[in-house]
Amino acid sequence: MQTLKESYPCQPSAAAGQKVLELTVNNHPGVMSHICGLFSRRAFNMEGILCMPIGDGKLSRIWIQIAGTSQLDQIVKQLEKLEDVRTVVSHPAEHEVFAKLEEYFQGS
Amino acid sequence: MNKMNGAQLTIKLLERFGVGIIAGIPGGSNLPLYDALSHSTTIRHVLARHEQGAGFIAQGMARSSGRPAVCFATSGPGATNVMTALADAKLDSIPIICITGQVPQSLIGTDAFQEIDTYGMSIPITKHNFLVRSARELLEVIPAAFRIASEGRPGPVLIDIPKDVQLEMVEFADWPAMPQRECVKQYRKQDIEQAAAMINAAERPILFLGGGIRHGNAHDAAIRLAEKNNLPTTMTLLGLGSMPTEHPLALGMLGMHAARYTNLAMEECDLLLVAGARFDDRATGKIAEFCPGAKIIHIDIDPGEINKLRTAHLQLVGDAGSVLAELLPQVESKSRQDWLNRMAFLKKENSFIIEGADDPRMPYGLIRQIAALADHETLIATDVGKHQMWVAQTYPFCRPRQLLTSGGLGTMGFGLPAAIGASLAHPQRTVVCFSGDGSILMNIQELATAVEQRANVKIFVLDNTSLGLVRQQQNLFFGKQYFASEYQHHVDFVTIARGFGMQAFALGASDDPVATLTEAMQTRGPCLVHVPIGRNEEVYPMVPPGAANKEMIGGENHANA
Numbered sequence: 001m002q003t004l005k006e007s008y009p010c011q012p013s014a015a016a017g018q019k020v021l022e023l024t025v026n027n028h029p030g031v032m033s034h035i036c037g038l039f040s041r042r043a044f045n046m047e048g049i050l051c052m053p054i055g056d057g058k059l060s061r062i063w064i065q066i067a068g069t070s071q072l073d074q075i076v077k078q079l080e081k082l083e084d085v086r087t088v089v090s091h092p093a094e095h096e097v098f099a100k101l102e103e104y105f106q107g108s
Numbered sequence: 109m110n111k112m113n114g115a116q117l118t119i120k121l122l123e124r125f126g127v128g129i130i131a132g133i134p135g136g137s138n139l140p141l142y143d144a145l146s147h148s149t150t151i152r153h154v155l156a157r158h159e160q161g162a163g164f165i166a167q168g169m170a171r172s173s174g175r176p177a178v179c180f181a182t183s184g185p186g187a188t189n190v191m192t193a194l195a196d197a198k199l200d201s202i203p204i205i206c207i208t209g210q211v212p213q214s215l216i217g218t219d220a221f222q223e224i225d226t227y228g229m230s231i232p233i234t235k236h237n238f239l240v241r242s243a244r245e246l247l248e249v250i251p252a253a254f255r256i257a258s259e260g261r262p263g264p265v266l267i268d269i270p271k272d273v274q275l276e277m278v279e280f281a282d283w284p285a286m287p288q289r290e291c292v293k294q295y296r297k298q299d300i301e302q303a304a305a306m307i308n309a310a311e312r313p314i315l316f317l318g319g320g321i322r323h324g325n326a327h328d329a330a331i332r333l334a335e336k337n338n339l340p341t342t343m344t345l346l347g348l349g350s351m352p353t354e355h356p357l358a359l360g361m362l363g364m365h366a367a368r369y370t371n372l373a374m375e376e377c378d379l380l381l382v383a384g385a386r387f388d389d390r391a392t393g394k395i396a397e398f399c400p401g402a403k404i405i406h407i408d409i410d411p412g413e414i415n416k417l418r419t420a421h422l423q424l425v426g427d428a429g430s431v432l433a434e435l436l437p438q439v440e441s442k443s444r445q446d447w448l449n450r451m452a453f454l455k456k457e458n459s460f461i462i463e464g465a466d467d468p469r470m471p472y473g474l475i476r477q478i479a480a481l482a483d484h485e486t487l488i489a490t491d492v493g494k495h496q497m498w499v500a501q502t503y504p505f506c507r508p509r510q511l512l513t514s515g516g517l518g519t520m521g522f523g524l525p526a527a528i529g530a531s532l533a534h535p536q537r538t539v540v541c542f543s544g545d546g547s548i549l550m551n552i553q554e555l556a557t558a559v560e561q562r563a564n565v566k567i568f569v570l571d572n573t574s575l576g577l578v579r580q581q582q583n584l585f586f587g588k589q590y591f592a593s594e595y596q597h598h599v600d601f602v603t604i605a606r607g608f609g610m611q612a613f614a615l616g617a618s619d620d621p622v623a624t625l626t627e628a629m630q631t632r633g634p635c636l637v638h639v640p641i642g643r644n645e646e647v648y649p650m651v652p653p654g655a656a657n658k659e660m661i662g663g664e665n666h667a668n669a
Binding site: 029030033034037041073074077078080081082083 | 227228231232235236237239256410411412414415416
C-alpha cells in the first residue's frame with residue numbers, strides 16, 4: 001500500500017477564475033465517493049469531474065474543474081491527505097480537457 | 109504455505125500486530141470472525157452492550173495508551189451504532205480500527221437483511237476505510253490500517269469485510285510485516301532558525317498546545333522550550349496535561365470556558381507559538397478577533413491545518429516533538445520579567461473563582477476532593493457537559509493522556525465506555541469517570557460491561573436533573589426559556605447501578621461526604637457515586653458562541669472590582 005505523494009506548487013491564482021486539477025488515484029469502486037464526498041463535506045466548489053482508468057487499470061485519472069481559486073490551497077492539501085490519491089497537479093483554467101468536451105454538454 | 113480463511117487470517121494478523129483486547133458485539137455477518145477469535149489465545153474479547161460502547165471502549169484504550177485499538181461490529185445496525193465513536197475519533201485524531209462484518213458480496217446492493225452501505229457511510233468520519241473484496245486483500249489491508257491509523261495525524265480506520273470473504277480460504281507464503289510509518293517533515297533548517305528568531309524577538313509570546321502534543325509525545329520538549337524562554341503556556345481541552353496545571357508558566361485552558369485571565373492574556377500576546385492545535389472555534393472564539401496582535405507560528409503534522417482558519421506567518425509541518433526539540437537549542441534563555449509580571453497581574457486581577465472549593469457536595473469541591481484522593485497515575489475520563497468543563501477548569505492534570513474527553517465531537521455517552529477502555533489498557537490504575545445525568549444515560553448499558561470486566565472505574569454522576577449546558581444557554585441567550593432541557597422524571601441512579609450489580613453510593617444521603625468519597629475511591633472494582641447538583645450551578649466564565657474570547661460572561665472576581 002505504498003503511496004507516493006508528490007505535491008506540485010500551486011500556480012498563483014488568477015482572479016476569481018477557474019482551475020483544473022489533475023489527480024492520479026487508486027482505481028477501485030469507492031474512490032469517486034472519497035473525492036466527491038470531500039468536496040461536498042468541506043463546501044469546496046466543484047464545477048465538473050471526469051474519471052477514467054489509466055494504464056493496466058490499477059490507477060485512474062480524475063480531472064476536476066473548480067470555480068474560484070480562494071480555496072485552492074485547502075482543496076489541494078485535503079485531496080493529498082486522501083489515502084487513495086497518489087498525485088495532485090494544478091493546471092490553469094485554460095487547460096483544454098474540459099474545453100474539448102464542450103460539445104457533449106450543450107443545450108438546456 | 110499458510111492456509112486459512114479470511115476470518116482466521118484477520119485474527120492472526122491482529123495478534124501479530126500486538127492487539128491484546130478487542131471490544132465488540134457479534135452478529136450474523138461477523139460470526140466467522142468471532143469463531144476465529146474464540147480460538148485466539150492472546151486476544152481477549154470484551155463484550156460491549158452496544159456497538160457505540162465498543163467503539164468508545166476502543167477509544168479509551170487508544171487514548172490512554174497511544175496505540176491503535178480495535179473494535180468489532182456486525183453489519184447493518186451494528187455498523188450504524190459504532191459510527192458515532194468513529195466520528196468522535198476522527199475529530200480528536202484517535203487511532204482506532206473498526207472491523208465490521210458485511211453481508212456476502214453476492215447480496216451487496218440487494219437491500220439484504222442487515223445490509224447498509226457501511227463503506228459509503230463511514231467515508232466522511234474515518235481517516236480511511238476499506239471494503240475488502242477477497243481474503244488475499246486482507247494481507248495488505250490490515251497492515252495498511254495499522255499504518256494509517258497511527259501515521260502522521262492519527263485517526264480511525266474502518267475495514268468492512270463481507271461474510272464470504274471471511275469464509276474464503278487463502279494460501280500465502282509469508283506474513284506481512286508491520287509497515288513502517290512515514291515521517292512527516294516539511295520544513296527546512298532555515299525555518300527553525302526563523303521561528304527561533306521570531307520567538308527570541310517577541311516581547312509577549314504565548315505557547316499554545318493542543319492534542320497533537322500527546323500524539324507526538326512532545327510534552328517534555330514543549331515544557332523545556334517554555335522554561336528556557338519563559339513562555340506562558342495555554343492549552344486546548346485536548347492539550348490539558350501537556351504542561352502540569354500547577355506549573356508556574358501554565359495559563360490553563362483557553363476558550364469558551366477558560367479562566368478570564370487566560371483569554372485576556374491571549375489578547376495581549378504578540379507571538380503565538382501553536383503546536384498541535386487546529387484553531388477550533390471552542391478554543392478561539394470569533395477567529396477574526398483571536399489574538400489580534402499576534403504573529404502566528406504554526407506547528408502541525410497535518411499540512412491541511414496550516415492556513416485553514418488562521419493564516420500562519422511561519423509554518424512548520426512536522427512532528428511537534430521533533431520541531432520543538434529542534435527549536436530548543438536555537439531559542440535564547442530569557443527571563444521575560446515584564447511579561448511574566450503582566451501574567452501574574454492578570455491572574456491576580458482576574459483570578460478564577462472556585463465557588464464551593466471546600467464543599468465536596470459542590471461541583472468544584474467534589475472535583476478537588478477526588479483529585480486529593482487520586483494519585484498521579486489516576487486516569488480521568490469525562491462525559492460531555494457542565495461536569496466536563498468544571499473538570500477541565502480545575503482538575504490538577506499532571507501529564508498528557510491523563511484526561512480522556514470528547515473534544516471535537518462533544519459526544520455525550522463517551523465517558524463510561526472510554527473509562528472502561530482505559531481501565532482495560534491500564535488494569536493497575538484507577539480510572540475516574542466524571543459524568544452527568546444526561547450523559548450517563550446515553551451509554552448506561554455499559555455498566556454491565558464494567559461489572560463483567562471488573563473494570564476499576566469510579567463513576568461520579570453529577571446530577572443536575574437537566575441537560576445542563578443546554579439549559580445554561582437557554583438561561584443566557586434564550587430568555588430563560590427552559591424548553592426540553594429539564595428532566596421531568598428523575599432517575600434513581602443508585603438503584604440502577606445496584607441493579608447492574610455495581611456498588612453505589614448516594615452522596616446526597618451521606619452524613620460524611622469525604623468519608624463516602626474516600627470509600628468509593630478505595631473500593632476495588634467499579635462503583636458509582638450519585639452527586640446531586642443544583643440546576644443553577646452554571647459554568648463560568650462563558651464566551652457566547654460566535655463571540656470573541658474577550659467577551660466573557662460571569663466569573664468576575666468582584667473582590668478586586
